[in-house]
Amino acid sequence: QQQVKQSPQSLIVQKGGISIINCAYENTAFDYFPWYQQFPGKGPALLIAIRPDVSEKKEGRFTISFNKSAKQFSLHIMDSQPGDSATYFCAVLYPGGTSYGKLTFGQGTILTVHP
Amino acid sequence: EAGVTQFPSHSVIEKGQTVTLRCDPISGHDNLYWYRRVMGKEIKFLLHFVKESKQDESGMPNNRFLAERTGGTYSTLKVQPAELEDSGVYFCASSQVSGEGGEQYFGPGTRLTVT
Numbered sequence: 291q292q293q294v295k296q297s298p299q300s301l302i303v304q305k306g307g308i309s310i311i312n313c314a315y316e317n318t319a320f321d322y323f324p325w326y327q328q329f330p331g332k333g334p335a336l337l338i339a340i341r342p343d344v345s346e347k348k349e350g351r352f353t354i355s356f357n358k359s360a361k362q363f364s365l366h367i368m369d370s371q372p373g374d375s376a377t378y379f380c381a382v383l384y385p386g387g388t389s390y391g392k393l394t395f396g397q398g399t400i401l402t403v404h405p
Numbered sequence: 406e407a408g409v410t411q412f413p414s415h416s417v418i419e420k421g422q423t424v425t426l427r428c429d430p431i432s433g434h435d436n437l438y439w440y441r442r443v444m445g446k447e448i449k450f451l452l453h454f455v456k457e458s459k460q461d462e463s464g465m466p467n468n469r470f471l472a473e474r475t476g477g478t479y480s481t482l483k484v485q486p487a488e489l490e491d492s493g494v495y496f497c498a499s500s501q502v503s504g505e506g507g508e509q510y511f512g513p514g515t516r517l518t519v520t
Contacts, residue, residue, distance in 0.1 A: 294447070296447075321505070322504075322505040326511075331513060332513055333409070333496055333498070333510075333511030333512050333513050333514055334448070334496070334511045335510075335511065336508050336509070341505075379447075379448060383504065383505060390503050390504050391436060391438070391453055391460070391461075391500070391503030391504050391507065391509075392438075392450045392453060392461055392463075392464075393438075393440075393448075393450060393509065394447075394450065395440075395447045395448040395449070396447055397445070397446060397447045398447065398448075
């Protein structure tokens with residue numbers, strides 16, 4: 291059973307455009323929602339994260355929008371650049387118990403930004 | 406500061422053989438995680454060490470997988486005997502604390518191919 295569903299699997303945008311990646315989760319107990327960025331040959335790296343007590347968080351060109359009632363969150367990349375081309379993963383963090391610290395990931399989205 | 410390192414970067418073995426993957430976490434990080442990504446799918450949690458103790462090993466697929474972290478420093482993940490479905494990229498991550506406050510830093514991964 292996949293607890294985090296991510297879409298689309300791949301995304302192509304033009305330089306300067308907006309990239310949007312969506313994730314849906316099932317367990318309402320999750321309370322921390324990070325996005326990871328992975329370049330080829332590297333491991334995933336934390337990009338931006340949000341807690342469910344806010345609906346939006348912005349860091350530079352990257353914004354997370356969070357809809358608690360719909361159990362969905364999305365990553366928006368404004369003014370997308372070729373250097374943003376990477377694989378993006380959404381994730382959720384187990385809130386406690388022995389699984390505290392365990393990340394559950396979505397399937398990943400391969401983003402390609404054309405110059 | 407050195408990041409998380411993993412060895413080897415690639416390993417190709419035949420079905421039935423044994424492989425040992427190594428992870429060196431960031432110095433001072435008590436928390437060490439193993440994850441695996443099978444081609445095109447989500448990154449899946451395998452287990453979590455706190456120092457030398459296994460905090461959560463709920464993601465270990467079966468008893469062919471053995472993880473150790475002697476002395477609370479580096480960790481090894483042994484697969485014996487390897488099966489075709491074990492192919493994938495194995496990531497190690499470490500964090501200073503577990504949970505939301507503990508950003509997990511990922512290594513570059515070990516790509517395992519079982520033929």
